[in-house]
Amino acid sequence: MSENLNIQQIRADFPILNEVINGKPLVYFDNAATTQKPRQVLDALLGYYEHSNANIHRGIHHLAEKATSEFEATRRRIQEFLNARLSEEIIFTYGTTDSINLVAQTYGRAFLKAGDEVIISTMEHHSNIVPWQMVCEETGAVLRVIPINDEGELLMDEYENMLSERTKFVSVVHVSNALGTINPVAEIIQKAHAVGAKVLIDGAQATAHIDLDVQALDCDFYTFSLHKLYGPTGMGTLYGKKELLDAMPPYRGGGEMIKEVTFEKTTYNELPYKFEAGTPNIADVVAAKAAFDYVDTLGKPHIAAYEHELLTYATDALQDIDGLRIVGQAKQKVSVVSFVMEGIHHQDIGVLLDQQGIAVRTGHHCTQPLMQRFGIAGTTRASFAVYNTTEEIDRLVQGLHKVKKMLG
Amino acid sequence: MQINEIQDELIEDFSLFDEWESKYEYIIDMGKQLAPLNEAYKTEENIIKGCQSRVWLHAYIEDDVLKFEADSDAIIVKGLVSMLVKVLSGHKPEEIAQADLYFMERIGLHQHLAQTRSNGLASMVKQMKTYGLAYQSINQ
Ligand SMILES: Cc1ncc(COP(=O)(O)O)c(C=O)c1O
Numbered sequence: 001m002s003e004n005l006n007i008q009q010i011r012a013d014f015p016i017l018n019e020v021i022n023g024k025p026l027v028y029f030d031n032a033a034t035t036q037k038p039r040q041v042l043d044a045l046l047g048y049y050e051h052s053n054a055n056i057h058r059g060i061h062h063l064a065e066k067a068t069s070e071f072e073a074t075r076r077r078i079q080e081f082l083n084a085r086l087s088e089e090i091i092f093t094y095g096t097t098d099s100i101n102l103v104a105q106t107y108g109r110a111f112l113k114a115g116d117e118v119i120i121s122t123m124e125h126h127s128n129i130v131p132w133q134m135v136c137e138e139t140g141a142v143l144r145v146i147p148i149n150d151e152g153e154l155l156m157d158e159y160e161n162m163l164s165e166r167t168k169f170v171s172v173v174h175v176s177n178a179l180g181t182i183n184p185v186a187e188i189i190q191k192a193h194a195v196g197a198k199v200l201i202d203g204a205q206a207t208a209h210i211d212l213d214v215q216a217l218d219c220d221f222y223t224f225s226l227h228k229l230y231g232p233t234g235m236g237t238l239y240g241k242k243e244l245l246d247a248m249p250p251y252r253g254g255g256e257m258i259k260e261v262t263f264e265k266t267t268y269n270e271l272p273y274k275f276e277a278g279t280p281n282i283a284d285v286v287a288a289k290a291a292f293d294y295v296d297t298l299g300k301p302h303i304a305a306y307e308h309e310l311l312t313y314a315t316d317a318l319q320d321i322d323g324l325r326i327v328g329q330a331k332q333k334v335s336v337v338s339f340v341m342e343g344i345h346h347q348d349i350g351v352l353l354d355q356q357g358i359a360v361r362t363g364h365h366c367t368q369p370l371m372q373r374f375g376i377a378g379t380t381r382a383s384f385a386v387y388n389t390t391e392e393i394d395r396l397v398q399g400l401h402k403v404k405k406m407l408g
Numbered sequence: 409m410q411i412n413e414i415q416d417e418l419i420e421d422f423s424l425f426d427e428w429e430s431k432y433e434y435i436i437d438m439g440k441q442l443a444p445l446n447e448a449y450k451t452e453e454n455i456i457k458g459c460q461s462r463v464w465l466h467a468y469i470e471d472d473v474l475k476f477e478a479d480s481d482a483i484i485v486k487g488l489v490s491m492l493v494k495v496l497s498g499h500k501p502e503e504i505a506q507a508d509l510y511f512m513e514r515i516g517l518h519q520h521l522a523q524t525r526s527n528g529l530a531s532m533v534k535q536m537k538t539y540g541l542a543y544q545s546i547n548q
Contacts, residue, residue, distance in 0.1 A: 022428065345482035347461045352484075355428045363460055377481075406433060407483060 004302040013038040024357030032383035045287035083213040088271040095236035096204040097127040099223035104131035106248040114140030116168040121146040152179040152328035174206035178365040179328025180336030231291030232284035252277040307335035335384035415511035439487030445479035467539040504540030
């Protein structure tokens with residue numbers, strides 16, 4: 001179906017797609033939660049432990065140097081992937097949640113005061129709500145929330161009205177995990193900067209689908225998790241502008257992040273190490289490079305075009321099912337379809353699809369305030385990756401007909 | 409009937425099904441047949457934690473036996489809840505506290521239900537047994 005990608009060949013790169021679940025070939029539609037990993041990433045992970053494993057930055061022996069150089073190669077690879085100006089603007093974290101907490105706990109605690117305002121949106125993941133609530137509680141800053149329309153798009157007029165000299169920080173999601181909406185982040189950033197506020201973009205759901213250029217976007221911080229980008233779990237990135245990262249106090253204290261320690265006073269290491277206390281997740285960082293290489297070899301524009309075909313196909317097919325309503329009908333969307341079915345609990349849909357070998361996500365997707373906005377307890381979400389096919393979507397549709405028959 | 413006799417009967421019922429559809433249709437039917445729980449008992453206190461969907465469990469003593477009434481907003485969970493009520497409700501508190509619930513595993517439901525949902529059921533079983541223990545000590 002795709003002009004530029006050989007989907008069957010791509011599928012062959014993902015060993016787990018051969019799994020048989022409840023007697024049926026696996027259909028994996030839970031990619032927004034985490035994507036599967038290609039052989040290239042698995043090989044890199046194993047290869048690291050087999051040929052390079054050592055602790056980094058300190059050793060003078062051969063393996064320590066090799067591990068350090070592979071570890072730092074991923075940093076430069078991410079710099080290139082995001083088009084960051086400097087490699088020390090790339091901080092390794094455990095993931096998006098960890099990155100946002102880092103910013104809230106360091107930048108937030110150092111620079112927010114009582115009466116300042118932090119703006120988030122209705123469609124944020126709990127990971128981009130709770131850290132800000134915590135820091136607002138500590139500092140007396142006020143949390144404000146951009147509302148959305150029924151299609152699941154931000155109300156940009158309301159956002160503009162909210163901005164003032166009190167606005168100190170704006171933290172919004174690039175792509176909604178529950179709805180698939182792509183937010184106009186360039187405009188959000190530019191408007192925030194006009195009132196002197198700093199901006200963090202939660203890119204957890206964007207990096208696998210959208211071409212990125214943090215310099216062109218001019219965001220102050222950008223965060224994502226590798227496990228949603230065909231890479232390993234337990235590893236993520238915080239991009240931050242150097243002048244901000246320099247001005248921020250350190251986050252965790254310990255080894256690696258120091259320059260000199262005495263009992264009287266400790267001086268801190270320079271960027272990026274200032275924010276990387278302790279032995280990092282070396283193996284996953286090293287293996288992550290293979291994930292970026294994988295995505296860039298396929299080409300993000302090609303991936304996006306193919307996934308858009310899947311989205312259109314699925315949207316049309318699902319809408320034809322009686323009593324099914326898609327939640328999130330934004331004009332700009334990635335390949336995520338969230339839906340509810342009249343009179344059927346999402347959990348029942350999930351259980352019965354699982355019996356048919358189809359993996360979807362059900363529930364509130366860590367976006368409870370968003371579910372409240374739509375007046376629902378949760379949805380069933382199918383999210384597609386580059387290895388999914390229209391035949392699999394047909395199986396989902398058949399599966400849902402069966403669910404309806406059994407529960408009708 | 410004793411707790412184990414009811415369990416054995418359920419295991420036998422399920423042994424007739426060789427397709428997942430019939431098994432789940434039976435569970436769904438059990439859910440539909442469960443007597444509705446009085447709205448007054450659908451309180452915050454009676455909600456079982458750990459379930460993705462909501463489960464309410466109401467317990468009371470009648471004629472020296474412990475009785476359960478329950479409900480869920482998802483039908484398959486309600487079916488499973490209904491089976492647990494069928495097995496445990498109407499027995500002496502100490503019998504409930506000490507019951508060895510083997511039927512779920514024998515029916516193959518542990519393997520068929522994802523962990524998050526099993527955990528919900530596991531919390532429900534735990535809660536039922538806790539009631540058993542609590543009423544047992546009151547009786548003594
Ligand atoms: C939009 C969004 N933000 C943040 C997160 C949290 O990511 P992680 O669990 O990898 O820290 C997720 C993951 O589901 C997400 O979808």
